[in-house]
Amino acid sequence: MNIEHTNSVYFIGIGGIGMSALARYFVAKGFNVGGYDKTKTDLTDTLEDLGVSIHFDDDVTHIDNRFLDAETTLVVYTPAIPKSHSELNYFRSNQFKVIKRSELLGEVTRQTFCLAVAGTHGKTTTTSILGHLLNVCNVEVTAFLGGISENYNSNLILNGTEVTVVEADEFDRSFLTLSPDFACITSMDADHLDIYGDASELVKSFEDFSKKIKPNGKLFVKNGLPIKGITYGIEDDSDYSVKNIKIINGSYVFDVKTPNTLLENFKFSLPGRHNLSNALIALAMSVEYGLPHPQLAKGLASYKGVKRRFTYHVKTDNLVYIDDYAHHPEEINAVHQAVREMYPDKKVLAVFQPHLFSRTQDFANEFAESLSQFDTVFLLDIYPARELPIDGVNSEWLLDKIENKNKKLVQKSELIEAIKSENASVVLTIGAGDIGEEVKHIKKGLSLAS
Known part of the structure; x- marks a missing residue:
């Protein structure tokens, strides 16, 4: 790949954590940077503050004119983008250079x-x-x-x-x-x-x-x-x-x-x-x-950590609230080990949002075993990400496998009140879906309660 004659980079899925880092890199290098994502987030807001042109409808007419020259524009996409995506197909059918994020990362580091x-x-x-x-x-x-x-x-x-x-x-x-x-x-x-x-x-x-x-x-x-x-x-x-x-x-x-x-x-x-x-x-x-x-x-x-990796949001003598990205049984085991090492005598409530129907199906027994270690378990509905539902695979099915008397399904709208009613000393939210969007609301609700 030769980016010598490129002056514009267009990212399809620009709000992804890996894509947005590359977008920031090319902004710093003086390129025109723009893109599409289906959801407005803090990451896209930050990019827009840097002057990046972003829209949230899969619509070719919304693409900025700076990115419509096939000679000077590089198009980058993530594997999460569906093959039916109209912008992706437009660029491909009009002889633009279209590559995956990983290919661009390989070129940048070469x-x-x-x-x-x-x-x-x-x-x-x-x-x-x-x-x-x-x-x-x-x-x-x-x-x-x-x-x-x-x-x-x-x-x-x-x-x-x-x-x-x-x-x-x-x-x-x-x-x-x-x-x-x-x-x-x-x-x-x-x-x-x-x-x-x-x-x-x-x-x-x-x-x-x-x-x-x-x-x-x-x-x-x-x-x-x-x-x-x-x-x-x-x-x-x-x-x-x-x-x-x-x-x-x-x-x-x-x-x-x-x-x-x-x-x-x-x-x-x-x-x-x-x-x-x-x-x-x-x-x-x-x-x-x-x-x-x-x-x-x-x-x-002096290292402080990464957001959503065992991140403390409330840390008082009476209450600890930690949020973590864990979405695999081994990662949940690691979070459990860390919590028990730091808070050996405390009641621990884990709120878990399963990520992907396929992963939940493949590791259902392992998820049940890792979650059963906590004193109380709340399950949210499965976050589908790029997937369609799988018949019979849902959070109720997973909940039945968890060997813990203190367990229940909770909807997001009920979550804060359900957490407060448990009177747990340590509260965990874990998962790779949109549970991270609930953190600020939970933190506010728990802070007011304490």
Whole structure:
């Protein structure tokens, strides 16, 4: 792909977290940027504030004239866009250059030193830690994040183009468009079976990704995964390992064993062993890149997290409200571990919105097992995203599988009153759908109640 003669980039699905980061990047580079999305959100509002032309009806007549020249306009779309989309078909039938988001990300990173984070869980948090560490260490870095960093209030860290940090997304095999210098694989749990069919095909795609690393590059893998590389783990015999863990004032304090030495006295404030593992791999990649221990320790201590990744919204002696993006059983298990470690004697209410009919069907028993660990469980209706309903797959069906007497279906309109009636000490909202839009209302309702 040659973007030399391009002066305009049009994004179909511009409000997506990955798409909007690329849109911000091209705005900063001086391109005309515009696009379509079906829903107005905080992300699209932010882009419009930057001068991006966005509309919310799939209608070719609404496309700004700046994006109607096939010679100078690049069109980018996400796999979530249906094949019937009229704007997508218009651009294709009129000989525009039309590519997927992952192809554009591959092109943007090709001429840089690229660090890519792959895995079915932990990509966004790890990428944001890694981008922050490089930035604090004054590396000229651009980091494309799959969430909003609390440190930068953005899904893009833009401080030069010598190094890029990206999420290597396994959905739709998108990560095979990348050719990173360093890459890590955090996990390979079965997911996206609507795309892959079975778990063995998912594993094969990660193997294929591992072969995309540039000559003389480095691959880091979580200890126990069936792919060879530099290993990392918590309190084990990995090449990079967390040692001497203590919890002091709600933060982890620990040392890191490297292949050559022991780096002492790191502090990290995100709860949960899964987050500690994410911090470790970000440190390992940074150390191998050549960054110094004192600045890395300073950077990690100042890391604030990613919105909707174990994000505190109420934190008082009597009530804690946390929101998290968890949408896979293993992610729910990780949230549960973190909550129990930080609040071992508290009553915990989990409000879960299942994401996708296919994922709910594929992992119904695993979802039931992970949700049964909480003291009380509320289920919202399944968020369909890109899917049509599957007969017999609904939240009532999932609820029946949960082995917990304190469980019920709740509609969004009843949610705040239902939460208040439980008198739980810790409230969690979890899921990847539009449950995140309810957070501000829940926070307000709980704050008024307390």
